[in-house]
Amino acid sequence: MTIDLEKQLRDALRPAAPPEGFAERIAARIEAVRLRRRRLSPPFVWVPAALAASLVLGFVALHQWELRREQQQGLQARRELIEALRVTGEKLDLAYRGVSDASRPANPDDAGT
Amino acid sequence: MKVRPRIPVLVLASLALLPVARAADGQLTLPDFKELEGKASESVNITLDSSLIALATRFLDAGKPNDAAVRQAIGGVRGIYVRNFTFDTNFAYPKEEVDQVRKQLSLPDWQPLVHVHSQKDHNDVDIYVCIEQGKASGLAIIASEPRQFTIVNIVGSIDLQKLHALEGSFGIPKVSLEDKK
Numbered sequence: 612m613t614i615d616l617e618k619q620l621r622d623a624l625r626p627a628a629p630p631e632g633f634a635e636r637i638a639a640r641i642e643a644v645r646l647r648r649r650r651l652s653p654p655f656v657w658v659p660a661a662l663a664a665s666l667v668l669g670f671v672a673l674h675q676w677e678l679r680r681e682q683q684q685g686l687q688a689r690r691e692l693i694e695a696l697r698v699t700g701e702k703l704d705l706a707y708r709g710v711s712d713a714s715r716p717a718n719p720d721d722a723g724t
Numbered sequence: 725m726k727v728r729p730r731i732p733v734l735v736l737a738s739l740a741l742l743p744v745a746r747a748a749d750g751q752l753t754l755p756d757f758k759e760l761e762g763k764a765s766e767s768v769n770i771t772l773d774s775s776l777i778a779l780a781t782r783f784l785d786a787g788k789p790n791d792a793a794v795r796q797a798i799g800g801v802r803g804i805y806v807r808n809f810t811f812d813t814n815f816a817y818p819k820e821e822v823d824q825v826r827k828q829l830s831l832p833d834w835q836p837l838v839h840v841h842s843q844k845d846h847n848d849v850d851i852y853v854c855i856e857q858g859k860a861s862g863l864a865i866i867a868s869e870p871r872q873f874t875i876v877n878i879v880g881s882i883d884l885q886k887l888h889a890l891e892g893s894f895g896i897p898k899v900s901l902e903d904k905k
Contacts, residue, residue, distance in 0.1 A: 699882075
């Protein structure tokens with residue numbers, strides 16, 4: 612009975628040649644997995660970096676835009692200030708001329724007498 | 725020409741001597757003058773509150789004499805409001821809107837400083853100063869000319885002597901504050 616069991620085991624575990632092309636198929640599959648991993652990995656690596664770079668660029672652009680806007684508003688305010696002073700000066704001059712004309716003696720000979 | 729000066733001829737100069745005002749008011753409520761703006765061939769509408777004046781001041785170059793003079797002239801100013809309309813025909817502006825402003829100037833705080841009426845040139849210029857607790861806190865100018873109507877309201881105190889220093893600069897005309905000889 613022992614001999615039978617041994618024989619049966621030997622028959623079952625007898626070395627057998629792999630089917631034709633087995634090694635090539637294994638190699639091809641390993642290569643395919645490797646390629647797929649390589650294809651998938653770059654985006655995942657660059658996404659945080661790209662996100663961070665976009666944020667930095669966004670902040671810089673926003674800051675520049677705010678600076679430019681503030682400068683435009685400041686220059687506009689400056690122009691308006693100068694214009695306001697010009698109009699004020701013009702009207703004060705009008706008043707002064709009126710007062711000055713009225714206080715001038717009608718007869719120049721009367722002046723200083 | 726009829727002139728009714730409340731104070732002697734050099735009133736404009738004396739205004740400059742008034743102390744810097746820190747009172748709260750001195751600001752007029754100006755109508756929007758929409759109708760007037762539509763009829764005017766040119767209009768200037770300037771509203772500068774304290775924050776805009778501060779912003780404008782930042783853009784005045786302290787190294788340039790003219791800019792430095794502007795800085796000094798507006799040192800005590802908290803608001804500048806200018807409405808200026810030019811028309812192609814004479815007396816095109818309605819008196820009602822002007823009266824709305826004049827009514828505000830009849831309040832006790834506002835003191836008439838100068839009234840100039842030129843019959844020859846058909847000009848009327850009124851200058852009022854707002855006095856609060858003995859200090860000037862506002863200036864108002866209403867100028868009616870045949871083809872131009874102007875309201876200027878300066879809140880705070882403006883040093884007219886320093887404004888005088890700006891004459892000839894930025895298109896500001898020469899305002900003679902001293903009696904000509």
